Amino acid sequence: MAVYIVKRFAMMIATIFIIATLTFFLMHAIPGSPFDEERTSNPTIQANLEKFYKLDQPVIVQYGHYLKSVATFDFGPSIKKPNETVNSLLKRGFPISAELGLITILVAVLSGITLGTFAALRHNGIIDYMAMAFAVVGISVPNFVLATLLIQQLAVNWQILPPATWSSPMHMILPTLALATGPTAIIARLTRSSMLEVLTQDYMKMARAKGLSPARIVLRHALRNALMPVVTIMGTMLAGILTGTFVIEKIFAIPGMGKYFVDSINNRDYPVIMGTTVFYSAFLVFMLFLVDIVYGFLDPRIKLHKKEGDA
C-alpha cells in the first residue's frame, strides 16, 4: 500500500508539472503582448509594465520564475484587474465555488445512491421506470439549459425561490439543483446496474437465509459492494462538477472562482487564465489521487502493489 501511495504521488506531481509547463508554453505561443490593446504611446510605460510582469526576460528565465511561483502557489498579478492578484481572486472566489461544488456532490451522491438502490430493489417496477426516466433526462439535458428553465419557472413565474446570487440557503437551492441533476442521474444509473448485479450473488441468498432484516441486507451487504463503481467515477465526476460551476456561476451571478475564470477568458486576462487552470488542475489531480487511495482501502480485492505471489 505504501509503495503504491508513493508511486501514485509521484505520478500526481508529474501530472501537475506537465500541466503547468503546457500552460506556460501555450500561453507564450500567443502572438503579441498582453498590453497591445492598451495603446500606451509611451515606450517607458510599456517597458515598465513589461518589467513589472517580468515579460522583458528570456522565455526560459520566465519559465523558471513561473515554476517557482507554481511551486509556492503564487500565481502573480492580474493584468486586466488592477490591484488584484490571481491569489486574491482565488481566495475570494474559490471558497464560494468549493461550497457550491461540495453541496452539489453531497446532494448528487445521496440522492443518486438512494434513487439507484430503490430502482434496483423494485426492478422493472414503477419506481424503477420513473428513476430511470429521470436519469435519462438528467444525462441528456445540459446544466445550463436546466438552470435557465429553473430560473424562468421557479424564480420568475412562480417566484418561490430567488433567481440569483449566493447569499442565503434559499439562494443556494436553484444553483445546486441545476448542477446536481446530471451527476445524480449518472450515479443513480451506476448504482442501479451494479446493485442489480450484486443482488443476484450467492452471498445475498446467504444473508437472507441467515434471517437478516431487509434493511440490514441492503445497507451492509449489498450497497457496500455495489458502490465500488460509484467510487471509481467520483474523480471524473468531480471534474465535471468543477467545470459545471463555471456555467452555473455565470448564470446565477454567483461571485465564485468560475465567474472570475469566465471573465478572464472573455477579456483575455492571461495570468488569471493560467493561474486558475493550474490551480484547478492541481486540485483535480489531487482529488483523483485521493479517490484512488480511498478505492484501495475500500476494496480489499484490489492489490494495489502488483508483486508476484503477494496475497
Added chain:
Amino acid sequence: MVNHQQNVNVPDEWFKPKGADLDQAESVVRPSLSYWKDAWRRLRKNKLAMGGLIFLVLLTLFAVFAPILSPHNIETTQYANQNQPPSATHWFGTDEKGWDVFTRTWYGARVSLFVGVAAALIDFFIGIIYGGISGYKGGRTDSLMMRVIEILYGLPHLLVVILLMVIMGASLTTIIIALTITGWVGMARIVRGQVLQIKNYEFVTASKSFGAKTPRIIRKNLLPNTMGPIIVQMTLTVPSAIFAEAFLSFLGLGIAAPFASWGVMANDALPVILSGHWWRLFFPAFFISMTMFAFNVLGDGMQDALDPKLRG
C-alpha cells in the same frame, strides 16, 4: 400414433436409407448469422434505441437539407422581422437580428453533428493505432505507452480544451482539435484492453501457426473482435463532444455569428429569456437534449446488441 399407417397414406419409397451426407455433416444447425447481422437483429428489437436512431437520421437529413431549402437569409440582419414568436413564416420565431431561428437551428445541427462525428472519428483512428500497438506489443512498450496515457488521463479534459480554445481562437477546427487532443485517450485504453485480452485466444494462435503476419492478425483477427466496444465508445463520444461544444459556446468560446451552434444560440438567448422570448432558448435546448438523449439510448442499445455474451 398406433394407427399411424391407417390414417396417413405413406408410400414405402419414403423409407429408403438416406446415407451419410458428408458435406453437411460438419455444418451448424442454426442459420448462420454474421456477428453484425445478429447485432442488428437485436438492436432492432430495442424500441428506445431504434427511436434514437430514427431521430438521428431525421436530424441529419434536416441538417443537410433544411438550410438549403429555407427561404430565410441568416447572413444579413433583418431588423424588420426582429424578435417574432413562432408563426407560419418563422416556425421557430426570430431573434433580435431578425434571423429565422428554424434555419439557424439546422445550421447549428450541422455544427453539432460535425463536431461530434469528427471528434469521434479522430479519436477512433488515434485510439486504434495507439491502443492497438500498446496492447499487441505488450511488455515494455506497453507499460511506457500506458504511463503516457495515465498522465494524459489525469489532465482535466475541459480545462485543457478551454486553454487551447483561448490560445488558438474559437473556430470549428480548433474545437475539434481541442476536443481530440485529450479525447483519444479513452478510446486507446479500450482498444488496448481488448487487444490484450484477445491476442491470447486460441484462434489468434491458430492464425499465427498458419504463418499469418502481424498486420494480417491485427486486421483480420484483432480489430473485428474489438469492434463492439469501440463502436459503443464512439456512440458515446459523439454526445460528449456535442455537449462540450455547447458548453464552450456557452462560455463565450463558440464560433462566430452568423453561423451558429446550438450552444451559441442558447448563450445568446440567455439575456432575453426573461423578456418572454422563450423560443430563443427552447429550440436549441430541445435539440441539444434530444440529440444527447438519442445518442445515449443508441449507445446503450448498441452495448447490449454488440455484447457477444448476450447473443441468444
